[in-house]
Amino acid sequence: MKHGSKRFRAIQRLIEKKERDAASVYGTQRRARDEARARLRDLEGYREDYLQRYRQAMQQGGMPARLREYQLFIDKLEQAIAEQRRILAEEDSRCTQAKQAWSEQYTQVQAIGNVVERKQTDERLEENRREQKTADDRGRRRD
Numbered sequence: 001m002k003h004g005s006k007r008f009r010a011i012q013r014l015i016e017k018k019e020r021d022a023a024s025v026y027g028t029q030r031r032a033r034d035e036a037r038a039r040l041r042d043l044e045g046y047r048e049d050y051l052q053r054y055r056q057a058m059q060q061g062g063m064p065a066r067l068r069e070y071q072l073f074i075d076k077l078e079q080a081i082a083e084q085r086r087i088l089a090e091e092d093s094r095c096t097q098a099k100q101a102w103s104e105q106y107t108q109v110q111a112i113g114n115v116v117e118r119k120q121t122d123e124r125l126e127e128n129r130r131e132q133k134t135a136d137d138r139g140r141r142r143d
Contacts, residue, residue, distance in 0.1 A: 005119040012112045019105035022098070029098040033091040040084045047077040 054070040 005116060005123055008112065008116045008119050012109070012116050015105070015108050015112050019102070019109045022102040022105040026095070026098040026102040029091070029095040033088070033095040036084065036088040036091040040081065040088050043077060043081045043084055047074060047081060050074050050077060 050070060050073055054067065054074060057067055057070060
């Protein structure tokens, strides 16, 4: 009877490995998303710095060529920010998908764990019944 739980245990180990792999992918995707978010914050910070410098240069009556350089650089920062927002959206989507995949694997691990536990409990009960029956049979023979 113990062969049943051993078969389920082998399946359980396989599913647990898949769950660990999915958790690892999810962790990797979370880090990638967090890094993309940090890059976006950095770019937005640079833009704010340059916008402030641009405003100061305008107030001080800066040279038109210098103001144009600020405008061009700020435009490039805006493009980089737009691109980084796109990248962040992609990373966020990948992270959500990886989390869902991990969650599904985790649910499977829990389900097979419950099956294995029930199977082992049933096997223990059956073994106890057999032992009790054997003890009862021995007791009757002695009488």
